[in-house]
Amino acid sequence: MPARPNNQSQTIRETAYFSIFEGGNAKDDIYIIGDGNLINGGNGEDILGATGAFNTLNGGNGKDDLTAMSNQYWPATYNSLNGGNGNDTLRTVGAFGSDVYGVGAFLSGGLGKDQFQLRQDSDVLLSNTSSYGNPTIQQGDTIQGVFDVITDYSAGELIDLGATTLRTSPLGLTHMWPGHSHITLGDGEYAFVRGNWDGDGHFAVQDDGADTMVIYDLDPPNEYYFEYSGSVVLVGVTDTSTVNIGTIAA
Secondary structure, eight states, X not given: OOOOOTTSOXXXXXXXXXXXXXXXXXXXXXXXXXXXOEEEOOSSSOEEEEESSSOEEEOOXXXXXXXXXXXXXXXXXXXXXXXXXXXXXXXXXXXXXTTOOEEEEEEEOOSXXXXXXXXXXXXXXXXXXXXXXXXXXXXXXXXESEEEEESSOOTTOEEEOSOOEEOOSOOEEEEEETTEEEEXXXXXEEEEEEEEEOSSSEEEEOTTOSEEEEEEOOOTTSOSSTTOBEEEEETTOOOGGGOEEOOOOO
């Protein structure tokens, strides 16, 4: 990539693999298709985006907008979005196949009042065979899927799921076969589940767990497959009254 003056805005559109892209002190607009890339926004109100897997986007200082989109060739994408200093917006978009699990994106807003817009769909299910035949989720069940993970959620930060109706009744199940029971939500509903995240694509349901999962069902026509759901783990969050689910202003 050719050198540019540090204070000059730049727009980059490339397909690349395992490459490094550096912004400067101005408002940079960088979008990369490929895997394993590092994109540093630097100072300024940057717009950074990547489609693929194992990409890392660092906003740096300023009010940044970061987006990671999934690549259908990967069962899970393990992208990382780091807002840095400033009031940042972190976004994920994607759909994943049946019976796959892992992390869609790790999201860290950093310092500032950040907001998150999540649009992931995956085969979120109960993988423990003991759940087969039960009408609702039970203590000790294991949720499996491709999860987004917010590692530093602060009370009151806005999370936009494309679903705005809180499900207060128990989460039902649609049983396919032992070890594969779908969690059922109505269109536009979301629900909180307390438990413990294993660091990858499994979440143990436990009332006194250290983490909270939010499972959501996108309103049509935004959902990718009717049995699939979105999911995000809020690491270290146990008080759901502090979680702000809403809609990011256009």
